[in-house]
Amino acid sequence: MNAVTEAVRELSYAEALREAMDIALDRDPRVVLMGEDIGVYGGAFQVTGDLVHKYGTDRVMDTPISELGGAGVAVGAALTGLRPIFEFQFSDFATLAMEQIVNQAAKLRYMLGGAVSVPLVMRFPAGSGTGAAAQHSQSLEAWLAHVPGLKVVQPTTPEDAKGLLLAALDDPDPVMIFEHKILYKMKGPVPEGHYTTPIGTAAIRRTGRDLTIVASGIMVHKALEAAREMEADGIDAEVIDLRSVRPIDRDTILGSARKTGRLMIVHEAVKTLGIGAEISAMVAESDAFDYLDSPIIRLGGAECPIPYNPELEKAAVPQVPGILSAARDLAKGRV
Amino acid sequence: MPKVDMDMDRGRIVAWHVAEGTQVAKGDPLFDIETDKAAMEVEAQAAGILHHRAAEGTEVPIGKPVAxxxxxDEAVGPSPAEIGASEAPAPGNAGSGAPGEDGRASAHAADDAGRRDARGGPLHPDRGAHAPLARAGAAPQEQADALAPRAGDSDPECGDRPRATPAARARARDAGIDLAGIAGSGPRGRVQRADIDALLTTATPAQPQRSGSLAVSRRGGGSGLPVVLLHGFGSDMTSWTPLxxxxxxxxLIRIDLPGHGRSAPDAMPDFAALAAAVRAAFDDLGLARAHLVGHSLGGALALALADTRPRQIAALTLIAPAGLGPQVNGPALxxxxxxxxxxxxxxWLRxxxxxxxxxTDSYARLAMDARADPALRAAQTALADAIFPDGTQGFDLTAALDRLVPPARIVWGKADAIIPWQHALRAPGRVGLHLFDHIGHMPQIECPEEVGKIVGQPL
Structure with a gap:
């Protein structure tokens, strides 16, 4: 393998996740995959693919249609020495497993005085845009990020999908990975072999002077598209990929807010009481406040379930034109 | 005693509008004050029955109670010692009494304050109990805390605090700039970082330069063609700040017209005299070439200047210029x-x-502060009488516009209530017209970004 092929190799986001699991299964016998239809079916979004044929049903396990039961088995497996990766078919079904995630996985290390830890990885296909309607399109990452004891990440590129999944496996505590369904087919460069993307670090995807856009999940790509269009207006936007919801990369966000003085946060999850509110408050409470030259602006999901009608589905979450016009107003001091 | 003027530290009560023991409503005119710059009426900040008025003619320091x-249903107490005090008490001895009072009197005043506190403390005016008509500051500290305006308070003083972003506040703080005097370019007049930066780069000298007999200030900077700014009637060079x-x-080179801003209030018998004064100032600048931007009367003067100095004027931007027709809003002038x-x-400003x-009310107050000098107002009144007799534009520059040599454009708001925008239609075809819907007589303030773009376009 020479350096040139390494640099140009592209994988899809789903392939990058599969490669991460393949590497993990290969290098660590404690790693097991669990989830509904992840075996011969290959997973609801074909992320596990044919791994069952390579590693067998002892390591790639189909679980019954009970998220609570499956999650309970995964927590128990993690407690007793395995490194389970549990896949939900849709992140919406996390609601069924809340007891295991919130009351068991997140708290056992604390309640047992540090005698145990729960090295559990859970994968959640999330987000709208697939026409899957109200019960299969939500963005619930802020729910889990509200719980001390959990780590929550949202990879937005194939490279980070692999790197964050491998970092999650190295973590002694439960890590929740929210994967946007629309991103599964997105291609991008992915380094070969084992590497990790540090949990708790944001990535500055585009540097700029005039305003900061902190985006998460698929909104990173929409924000970048809006930022490219803004160039024509002479607006130079900095785009930060949040990447890790908990812990949050305070230094990167505050540093950028100090630099540009104008902050906008974009996420797909419902705006009210969301991650944007947390980031906004974090900046307003910090010394970066003195550098703000505009109110902080949040864009997020509408106050409604995700509609089935495709036009309404689009209207329920931020889109490029909305990001563009809000960012223009913000950068020009019109907000 | 409210602070109505940036420099004032005390105000003289000229006259009370309300007698002792009278019930007043919030917003009622209470008294007139005079500072060394301005006279102003002060309104009641809350409803109540007025007692313990400071005597007319008394000078009261800022922040001291005047009544x-x-x-x-409240019993009227003894007259508080600090009412009518003619000197500011020393820090740490705040509110203890008038000068010359001995320690007993001070102690009495302190006791008096203490007793009021014991009855439940000095309550906010909105809650009905008595409170001094004052900002916190000169009252005893515990009262000051209770009276200090709070965020979200319905206290009308909150409405007068300048709107500014944190970044603008921080920068103004560092530079020792008072935000109250700045016209913000943000929504609802909010001062933003760029406004402070513009002020700092302006570096207006304390003693204005003079060119001819007129006050001039400059903004240095790039190497481009200098822009000479001529403001409108009744205004001054600071009106260009938003643009x-x-x-x-x-x-940038800003000129204050005769009888405006910091130029002397010289008598101008007619438009020709005014144009001659501006021409002398322009000549004194010694510019090889310049882009002239004039607003309203300043637009007419720019035209007159271009008529006599065509080789030095590279371009003209006339914003709602006067001199292109007889109509003008006489009552507003x-x-x-x-x-x-x-x-x-x-x-009238509206x-x-x-x-x-x-x-806003505070904008109007600042504008009035700038017009506080009676000599300036008299000079402008006389000028209006000379050049706008009987509410008519008594000078005509359409001929100058017709034979204009330098390239020119006219910018006008179609909601102009001072000079009809249709005067722009008198312009010959080679003059560019930029007409804005929903903009009044002040495009350079109402849509400065657009006007800036127009001035910046090469002709």
């Missing part, structure tokens, strides 16, 4: 000349713009 408002950030880094208070000035909400 007390009592609730209807300036949108003029790139070109050198007269109202502005006549006004001696912000209250009477504000309604006729200048399409959206009257742009002119």
């Amino acid at each position: 007390w408002l009592y609730a209807a 300036e950030p949108h003029l790139g880094d070109r050198p 007269a109202g502005i000349c006549r006004a001696t208070r912000a209250d009477s000035l504000a309604p 006729t200048l713009v399409a959206d009257p909400r742009r002119i």
Whole structure:
């Protein structure tokens, strides 16, 4: 393998996740995959693919249609020495497993005085845009990020999908990975072999002077598209990929807010009481406040379930034109 | 005693409008004050029954009580010692009494304050109990804390605090700039970082330069063609502040017209005399070439200047210029000349713009402060009488416009209530017209970004 092929190799986001699991299964016998239809079916979004044929049903396990039961088995497996990766078919079904995630996985290390830890990885296909309607399109990452004891990440590129999944496996505590369904087919460069993307670090995807856009999940790509269009207006936007919801990369966000003085946060999850509110408050409470030259602006999901009608589905979450016009107003001091 | 003027530290009570023991409503005029710059009427900040008025003619330091408002059912206490005090008490001895009072009197005043506290403390005016008609500061500290305006308070003083972003506040703080004097370019007049930056780069000298007999200030900067700015009637060079950030880094030269801003209030018998004074100032600048930007009367003067100095004028931008027709809003001109208070000035200022909400009460107060000098107002009244006799534009520059040599454009708001925008249609075909819907007589303030772009376009 020479350096040139390494640099140009592209994988899809789903392939990058599969490669991460393949590497993990290969290098660590404690790693097991669990989830509904992840075996011969290959997973609801074909992320596990044919791994069952390579590693067998002892390591790639189909679980019954009970998220609570499956999650309970995964927590128990993690407690007793395995490194389970549990896949939900849709992140919406996390609601069924809340007891295991919130009351068991997140708290056992604390309640047992540090005698145990729960090295559990859970994968959640999330987000709208697939026409899957109200019960299969939500963005619930802020729910889990509200719980001390959990780590929550949202990879937005194939490279980070692999790197964050491998970092999650190295973590002694439960890590929740929210994967946007629309991103599964997105291609991008992915380094070969084992590497990790540090949990708790944001990535500055585009540097700029005039305003900061902190985006998460698929909104990173929409924000970048809006930022490219803004160039024509002479607006130079900095785009930060949040990447890790908990812990949050305070230094990167505050540093950028100090630099540009104008902050906008974009996420797909419902705006009210969301991650944007947390980031906004974090900046307003910090010394970066003195550098703000505009109110902080949040864009997020509408106050409604995700509609089935495709036009309404689009209207329920931020889109490029909305990001563009809000960012223009913000950068020009019109907000 | 409210602070109505940036430099004041005390105000003289000229006259009370309300007798002792009278019930007043919030907003009622209470008394007139005079500072060394301005006279102003002060309104009641709360309802109540007025007692313990400071005597007329007394000078009261800022923040000291001038009277007390009592609730209807409240017993009137003894006259507090600090009322009418003619000197500011020393820090740490705040509110203890007038000079010359001995320690007993001070102690009595302190006891008096203590007793009020024991009855439940000095309550906020809105809650009905008595409270001094004052900002916190000179009252004893515990009262000061109780009386200090709070965020979200319905205290009308909150509405007068300048709107500014944290970044603008931080920068103004560092530079020792008072935000109250700045016209913000943000929504609802909010001062933003760029406004402070513009002020700092302006570096207006304390003693203005003179060119001819007129006051001039400059913004240095880039190497482009200098822009010479001529303001309109009744205004001054500071009216360009909102536009300036949108003029790139070109050198700016602002001229105060005779009888305006910091230029001397010389008598101008007619438009020709006015144009001659501006021409002398322009000649004195010694510019090889310049881009002239004139607003309203300044637009007419720019045309007159271009007529006589065509080789030095590279381009002209005329914003709602005068001199292209007889109509002008005479009552508004007269109202502005006549006004001696912000209250009477504000309604006329609001006729200048399409959206009257742009002119806030504090903006009007600052505008009135700038017009506080009676000699300046007299000079402008005389000038209006000379060049706008009987509410008519008594000078005609359409011929100058027809034979204009330098390239020119006219910018006008179609909601102009001072000079009809249709005067722009007198312009010959080679003059560019930029007409804006929903903009009044002050495009350079109402849509400075657009006007900046137009000035910046090569002709």
